[in-house]
Amino acid sequence: MIYLSPEAAQEVQRLINTGSNPKNRVFRLGVQSGGCSGLVYTLTPSADLLPTDLVWDWDDLKIAIAPDFLPQIDGMTLDFAQDLMGGGFRFHNPNAVETCGCGASFSVAATTPPPPMQ
Template sequence: MIQLSQAAKIEIERLKSKQQPNILVRLAVKPGGCSDLFYDMSFDEILQEGDRTFEVSGLQILIDNQSLQYVNGLVLDYSEDLMGGGFRFHNPQAVTTCSCGNSFSITQDFIVHS
């Protein structure tokens, strides 16, 4: 489904340590951004109807059913540069991406229906 680089795992664990003890990591894809869709990573206390939980590199990641079709094969990385640190999303389904690194578009051929 998705993979985390070691750097992404460390950064998520660091951010998670500043939250409530039982906080969950949520990954979603939403309409908008420079290239039709964008990634949204957040923390959530509640499992919503339609959420699926995946264990990725020892972390529990929530992904809603709507977003599942867009994240198959996604590799999440984290790196720091002169502009600061940030998550980098490497999605094999993306046919275009924005220079911001968070926005992308795909063709209907790549959508995986679950």
């Protein structure tokens, strides 16, 4: 299960509504290799759901993830906060055993399957 704070849901909805493609009604959350801790989160607007997607609905907002990413982000809460540097998403991931200072890169326990190559 993936959770969104009210602030994150509002920001995702704003990004979808102000995006260049009005067909992008799905917000895709994923993981890829990279960053100083080994993995980074990806957030991408999308027009379509894939048959294998895991989907969470918040009002008229859909968050989709590929099932392969669930071991790395199951139970994660996506938040959005403003600070002196501007606004940004914050990832509160119970599976992360290490995070970098920026909060966007993380690592998981060695027993967690790696995300698929993209």
